[in-house]
Amino acid sequence: MSELTAGAVRVARRPGLPYIAVIGLLLTLLAAAVTAAIAAGSVNLPAGQVWGILLHNIHPALAEPTWTAARETIVMDVRLPRVLLAAVVGAGLAVCGMALQALVRNPLADPMLLGVSSGASVGAVSVLVFGLSFFGAFSLPIAAFLGALAALVAVYFLARQGGRMTTVRLVLAGVAMAEVLSAVASFLVVTSNDPHKTQSAVRWMLGGLAGTTWAMVWIPAVAMLAGTVVLLGVSRSLNLLLGGEEAAASLGLDVHRFRAALFVLVAMMIGTIVAVSGAIGFVGLIMPHIVRLLIGADHRKALPATALLGASFLILADLMARTLIAPEEIPVGILTALVGGPFFLWLMRRRSK
Amino acid sequence: MTLTVENVSVRIGGKALVDDVSLEVAKGETLGLVGPNGAGKSTLLRTLYRARKPTSGRVFLDGEDVRKMPSGWLARRLAAVLQETGGDFELTVYDVVAMGRTPHKRAFDGDNTEDKQIIADALARLDVEHLAHAPFDRLSGGEKQRVLIARALAQQPTTMVLDEPTNHLDLRHQLDALELVRDLEVTAVIALHDLNMAAAFCDRICVMDGGRVVSLSTPAEVLTPALLAEVYRVDADVTPHPETDVPHVILRTGGDQWKPSARPSKRSPSSAPSSP
Numbered sequence: 001m002s003e004l005t006a007g008a009v010r011v012a013r014r015p016g017l018p019y020i021a022v023i024g025l026l027l028t029l030l031a032a033a034v035t036a037a038i039a040a041g042s043v044n045l046p047a048g049q050v051w052g053i054l055l056h057n058i059h060p061a062l063a064e065p066t067w068t069a070a071r072e073t074i075v076m077d078v079r080l081p082r083v084l085l086a087a088v089v090g091a092g093l094a095v096c097g098m099a100l101q102a103l104v105r106n107p108l109a110d111p112m113l114l115g116v117s118s119g120a121s122v123g124a125v126s127v128l129v130f131g132l133s134f135f136g137a138f139s140l141p142i143a144a145f146l147g148a149l150a151a152l153v154a155v156y157f158l159a160r161q162g163g164r165m166t167t168v169r170l171v172l173a174g175v176a177m178a179e180v181l182s183a184v185a186s187f188l189v190v191t192s193n194d195p196h197k198t199q200s201a202v203r204w205m206l207g208g209l210a211g212t213t214w215a216m217v218w219i220p221a222v223a224m225l226a227g228t229v230v231l232l233g234v235s236r237s238l239n240l241l242l243g244g245e246e247a248a249a250s251l252g253l254d255v256h257r258f259r260a261a262l263f264v265l266v267a268m269m270i271g272t273i274v275a276v277s278g279a280i281g282f283v284g285l286i287m288p289h290i291v292r293l294l295i296g297a298d299h300r301k302a303l304p305a306t307a308l309l310g311a312s313f314l315i316l317a318d319l320m321a322r323t324l325i326a327p328e329e330i331p332v333g334i335l336t337a338l339v340g341g342p343f344f345l346w347l348m349r350r351r352s353k
Numbered sequence: 354m355t356l357t358v359e360n361v362s363v364r365i366g367g368k369a370l371v372d373d374v375s376l377e378v379a380k381g382e383t384l385g386l387v388g389p390n391g392a393g394k395s396t397l398l399r400t401l402y403r404a405r406k407p408t409s410g411r412v413f414l415d416g417e418d419v420r421k422m423p424s425g426w427l428a429r430r431l432a433a434v435l436q437e438t439g440g441d442f443e444l445t446v447y448d449v450v451a452m453g454r455t456p457h458k459r460a461f462d463g464d465n466t467e468d469k470q471i472i473a474d475a476l477a478r479l480d481v482e483h484l485a486h487a488p489f490d491r492l493s494g495g496e497k498q499r500v501l502i503a504r505a506l507a508q509q510p511t512t513m514v515l516d517e518p519t520n521h522l523d524l525r526h527q528l529d530a531l532e533l534v535r536d537l538e539v540t541a542v543i544a545l546h547d548l549n550m551a552a553a554f555c556d557r558i559c560v561m562d563g564g565r566v567v568s569l570s571t572p573a574e575v576l577t578p579a580l581l582a583e584v585y586r587v588d589a590d591v592t593p594h595p596e597t598d599v600p601h602v603i604l605r606t607g608g609d610q611w612k613p614s615a616r617p618s619k620r621s622p623s624s625a626p627s628s629p
Contacts, residue, residue, distance in 0.1 A: 237455070247433070250431075
């Protein structure tokens with residue numbers, strides 16, 4: 001241990017891409033994904049026209065209309081809300097996945113794998129099937145939030161025994177909870193008098209963004225943005241949790257109260273998301289891992305990056321879902337599971353080494 | 354800062370892990386906490402850094418009850434160096450040490466130049482700056498221990514609580530770590546297994562057994578063959594080092610002395626601790 005005067009020490013910069021460059025690349029990816037997803041469909045539009053229409057609608061002076069009114073309707077009323085909702089859902093799921101992984105201190109946590117999304121499905125389906133409307137227009141997201149919170153709390157206490165939580169117990173409790181709640185939600189749908197019950201059940205279980213209208217975008221968008229800002233505000237505390245509960249407590253974090261508050265926050269975000277999109281899996285698992293590989297685990301940097309990556313990922317997944325076998329649509333959850341399942345197995349193998 | 358422990362007990366399921374412990378550590382003093390496994394050292398330490406609420410009794414830092422102050426208040430004054438717990442996240446050494454700045458920060462505060470300097474200095478003082486961007490989980494036990502001490506330094510505490518900080522460290526780094534803590538001139542409570550290290554670096558030594566304080570005084574007064582026989586059930590000599598006068602414990606092993614029948618028997622748990 002050498003004697004060192006203040007100011008003499010410099011720590012070498014972190015190896016790899018600088019943070020700003022990663023954020024720049026992710027923003028570019030997001031812009032490209034948005035453009036592609038608005039351009040592609042039954043009517044293909046050139047990218048220039050997509051941005052012309054978007055800019056013209058932001059302010060008429062920004063672009064001269066050289067397109068038909070029908071095309072403007074396609075962009076503004078059909079594709080844009082769907083792309084925005086995909087971005088909101090993807091970003092929200094990714095951010096919630098990262099927060100959950102820190103809260104349970106386990107990198108295999110994901111809203112779907114922990115049963116949180118299925119809990120939200122049960123809440124939302126109950127409102128639809130039983131025609132509940134305690135909270136008016138907010139009945140659906142509020143019921144989904146309560147379902148998500150109940151599932152999250154139940155899994156947490158089932159997985160935790162004697163103050164310890166092993167990966168195996170967490171994954172088992174989560175998967176079991178997800179299965180049971182999916183079954184409950186499916187049962188509610190198929191025994192209801194919904195004329196398209198099979199289709200509805202598939203949508204709740206596998207997720208989908210078909211038929212998105214502007215009215216569906218606002219609530220999850222506000223919840224996602226507000227939730228992400230709050231998480232950024234507590235990102236130092238999330239970092240502390242990665243170092244263990246005991247250390248976090250010694251560094252001034254009231255661990256139990258913090259975790260309880262963030263469970264409510266995550267359930268709120270997941271509830272509002274699942275209420276419009278159904279349960280889309282694996283986004284919350286994959287995105288945080290890719291981001292941590294790129295820029296490290298510090299949540300102050302990783303949370304914004306994971307939100308951007310999640311948004312791009314789900315926009316592109318949804319684009320494939322509606323174009324691969326057009327005019328039919330694939331539930332987007334099938335595509336995310338096709339990517340996510342193998343990724344999950346790879347993670348498990350890597351970790352057991 | 355003066356650290357005062359007042360009649361602290363911790364009971365779990367009727368069993369007293371810490372039983373009515375009272376002690377006071379003066380400003381700048383280094384107190385060694387020794388005792389056999391299960392003596393209650395770690396549990397007592399946990400009540401100091403607020404990871405465990407005492408069943409009864411209170412802990413004061415400079416006269417303030419630590420449980421009545423906001424949680425950040427304590428973390429700005431008292432740092433804990435704990436046994437590392439592995440994680441599955443790719444935290445770098447730098448990330449781990451940077452956590453030490455958290456108690457000094459509000460929501461949305463970034464690390465300013467001063468914070469970065471404090472972190473860099475802490476890394477350098479513990480001789481781990483070359484590991485700054487290495488994944489914490491892949492370090493050796495000794496390197497992890499040094500990183501955790503660096504995190505405590507980054508906290509800029511006036512009081513430190515260390516739970517066996519020399520575990521996993523080689524001799525040179527053991528001496529370096531304990532010298533560092535002593536030279537910081539903070540109020541320190543250090544749980545140690547190595548009695549010779551405790552004798553060399555602590556102003557006073559507190560011996561715990563069965564949750565109670567058995568002896569609390571200067572190393573020379575505490576470390577006696579009678580106490581070692583009673584608390585540790587070992588046969589040992591204690592002699593002052595010829596040059597430094599620091600008491601040195603020498604175990605008598607091998608030969609007839611070490612047959613089980615010759616081993617001093619442990620007192621029954623109900624009997625009151627007799628002074629050595």
